[in-house]
Structures are given as structure tokens and as C-alpha cells.
Amino acid sequence: MIYNMLNKNSSEDTLRSLGLMTLGSRLKRLGERLQAEVQPILSELAPPVAAGQHPLLAALSKHGALTVGELAALLGVAQPGITRAVGQLAGIGLVAVTTAAEDGRRRLVSLSPDGVAFVAAAREGVWLRVEKAVADLCAGFGDELLAHIGSIEDGLARKPLTARAVEERQDDLA
Amino acid sequence: MIYNMLNKNSSEDTLRSLGLMTLGSRLKRLGERLQAEVQPILSELAPPVAAGQHPLLAALSKHGALTVGELAALLGVAQPGITRAVGQLAGIGLVAVTTAAEDGRRRLVSLSPDGVAFVAAAREGVWLRVEKAVADLCAGFGDELLAHIGSIEDGLARKPLTARAVEERQDDLA
């Protein structure tokens, strides 16, 4: 019976065996795994910043001051998450927040001087190392993978999944 | 200026432009997006079950009764998450939990009669429709994408990311 126990599931992966039916769960799991593995590398640059917040800093560096809503749109996440992340980054002094002059509702988020230095150092150091490590992991098919991901994202924007499944049902009725 | 605002970021995606450096964040985002889009389809089968919990039911259906630890290993997630999910599924009557006879620490989780019927119906209905919708979304490259994902998962198991980045640093020192 101990033999059965070990054989039963010692190296099986249910998500893998379920294929495209659980693609979302599998991508999420792998994404979280990668973020967790990348975190120690990123944290070598002080102050430690969550892996998921580095793109926010990169967006500010690239575009200059942005509103909460703009950041949410650029990063493809919900607004309250950005509010929270910005609050945390402001707390450690990497970003500064002001109220937009032309619209009192808008909050303008920008890199602080410390934030500017942080991003510059990250570009030359940890970001580069992370990219290389991930490229090594992808063993040459990185570009192809990114293209597939892009294609799925574009496909979802064009036509949501529920619309694809609805058509399937109509086919069944015919 | 309104023109500038719109042009600034109307369709740009920071994660996409950052490429492999933010692969984890991007995979996580897409995975959560897919789970969210799949949820309404799955919820057509009563009772509603979270997208992330369907694989747990599939694992029980395939392997029979499993312990909490075995489920965590099969699904590649942490044990407390399984404890919670099992509690929820037991709450809606799809799984049953007993104590293993040969080891009083182990909890044996199995599909209830309602759970067996649920899985059977899902197999013929919503799981099939989800798989087809996702395959449609992948536009023919589904198998290739799954292979890439598998390769990354295997690559992480063989050699963690931090080990890959460490070697990079040693190269820099030389």
C-alpha cells in the first residue's frame, strides 16, 4: 500500500493532464511561481520592492507622472490595487503623489529622486539579470512564448471567452 | 493636452513591453483573466464552484480518495489552500472528509455522490465547452503553448531561477 501511495501521485500534475481546460489556473500558478523565484533577485536592490510592483516603477520611468487610472490601464489591473501599491511605494519613498492641477480628482504619481535612482540601478542590475535568467529558463523559445501570450491577450480583447463558448452551444443546438 | 493624455497610454501595455523581465507578472495576470472569463461558463453547472477548484474535483475523480497533502502535491499548491478549498467543497456537499484508518493525522477527501454526478456532468458539458473555447482562443497553437509551459515548469524543477541568476553574476565577475 505504501508502494501504491507513492506511485499514486509522486510526480503527476493534475493541471498538466487537464490541458487547455485549466489553462488559466496553470498560467496563474506558474506566474506566481516565477514571481516568487524572481523576488530574492529583485530584493538584492534596496529597498525591497514586491516583484509585481517593479512594472509600476518602470511605467513611471517611461511615461513620467501618471494618474492612478492611467497606471491601472497601463498595467492591466484594477484601480484599487494601484492605489494600494502606490501607497506602499510612497511609504518607502520611491514615488511621490500630488493632486493634478487641471482636475482635482486626479492624483499624479511620479518617481521620487530616490525612485529615479532605484530604477536606474535596477535597469543595469537586477532587471537585466532577471531577464537573462528567464531567457535561460525558456531555452530559446522566449520570443515564441511571448508571441503566443500576446496573441491570447489580443484574442481576448477582440472576443471574450464567453462569446466563444456561446457559439459552441449554438452549434450543439443545430 | 487631451490629445496627449489619450495618446500617452491608450493601448500600451507595460508588461508586454517589458518582455521576459516580467514574464511572471504577465502570466499571473493572464491566468487570472482566463479564470475570470471561464467562471461564468463553469457556473452554469450547479452548484457554482470556483474555477480554481474544478481541478481538485478532477483529481479526486481520477485518483479516488486523497489526503490533503496528496491533493496539494497533485495540484502544485500549498496545503492550507487545499484545506480551505476542501472545507468549502464539503460545505456545498461535493466532497466528503474522513480520517484515514491507518494514520490518525491524515484526512481522506473523496467525492460525495453529488460530487460524482457533478464531475460527470462537467465532463460532458462545461469542461468540454471551456476546453473548446480556449482552444479557439489559442487559434491552433494550443499544443505548442502547453509544451512551452511544461518546459518551463520542468526547467524550474531542475534548476531554480536564483541558481540561473547566480551564474550570471559569476560571469560578470570574470
Place this chain on the structure above:
DNA sequence: GCTATTTATATAACATGATATATAACATGT
């Protein structure tokens, strides 16, 4: 100018990942 509607964002609440730890059961060694 006033009213109704829309918009930007903070806040609340919740779901779902994780790590850490307490507790009990089991295994090992003397």
C-alpha cells in the same frame, strides 16, 4: 445658473495565493 449625470479615486469587503506555527499522531533510537 442650476440640476442631473459622469468620472477619478479612496475605501470596504472578499477570495485566494503564500509562509509560519501549533497540535497531535507517528517513527526512530536507546
Place this chain on the structure above:
DNA sequence: ACATGTTATATATCATGTTATATAAATAGC
């Protein structure tokens, strides 16, 4: 038989996604 170490799992805590909503500012329409 007893002490020590290991293991399975519930529980606590936290981080990070989300949706919903309240509040204030801005916009649209008359």
C-alpha cells in the same frame, strides 16, 4: 518504555488580486 525527531494538517496571518460603493470633482444639458 521513554525521549526525541519527523510528519500531517488545522489555524493564524499576511499579500495581492477583485468588485462594490461612497465621496468629491467635473461635465453635460436645459
